Amino acid sequence: MPKQLPLVAMDACCSPLAREPLNESQAVELSKLFKAMADPVRLRLLSLIASHAGGEACVCDLTDAFDLTGPTISHHLKVLRESGLITGERRGTWVYYRVHPEVLARLSAVLVPGDTPVPA
Amino acid sequence: MPKQLPLVAMDACCSPLAREPLNESQAVELSKLFKAMADPVRLRLLSLIASHAGGEACVCDLTDAFDLTGPTISHHLKVLRESGLITGERRGTWVYYRVHPEVLARLSAVLVPGDTPVPA
DNA sequence: TCCTTGAATAGACGTTTGTCGAAGCAGGAA
C-alpha cells in the first residue's frame, strides 16, 4: 500500500566485482542497495523480517525490538522499501513487511567471483 | 605502510540474515562493511582493484579512472582500508592496493540463506 | 644537497542522513 517505488534493485546489476570494472551507472545503482543496508537498524529490520515465521513481520513487532520512536522505524522501512529490498502490505489494522530474497541473492552474487555471470 | 587498521571486517560476522535476527553489535559490525561499500566511487575502486591484472592496482591507475582529485581518491581508499576490504603496500615510488576476497565472501554469505553457517 | 613526483593528511564547506516531536491518514469499534 505504500505504493511500491522504483524497484531499482531488480535490475541491479552487474557481473561480479572482480570480473570487470563497474561502470559509473552500475556503481551508482549498486551503491543504492549498499546504502540501504549501511545502517545497523536497517540491517536488524531486514534480519527480523527475513527470519520471522511466515517470512513476514508486522511493524508493531519491529518497533518493539528497538529503543527508537515509531517515526524513526517508519523512516528506515521506507528506505528499505524504496531500495527494493522489502515490500509492505496493509491487512486490516496492521502493515506487514516481507523481503525480496532475489535482490539479496543478486547482491550476494556480485561480491563473489564464482557465481552467476548475470542471469538477465 | 598506511598501517593496517582494526580489520574489523575479519570477524564480521553472523549467520545469514534470514536464519536468525542479528543482535545489535553484529549489526553494527556488518553495517561498517556495507557503509564502506555504500558509495559509487568506492565500489568502482574496489572493482578496479579486484579485476586488475595481478590482483593489484597502483593508486596512479585508480586516480586516472575518475574526475576527482587525488586527495579524494586517497580518502576513499582509506575508508576501504579501515573497513578491512583492501590493503595497501608501498613499493618504491608507488603504492599498490589489493582486495581481501575472504571479506567479500563473508559478506556475500550473510546475504543468502543457503551458505556457510559461520565457519569461525 | 635540492628538486620533483606520487600519495596521504589537515581543515573547510555544502550536502546528506538519522533522529525526534507534531500532525495527518486509514481502519475498526462504539
Place this chain on the structure above:
DNA sequence: TTCCTGCTTCGACAAACGTCTATTCAAGGA
C-alpha cells in the same frame, strides 16, 4: 458520527559524509 490505535509524513536539527585546496611526507634523481 466520534473516538482510538497503528503507521506514515512533515519539518527541524545535529552529526556524518564527500569533495575541495593547501600542506606535508616519502622516495628518487640531478
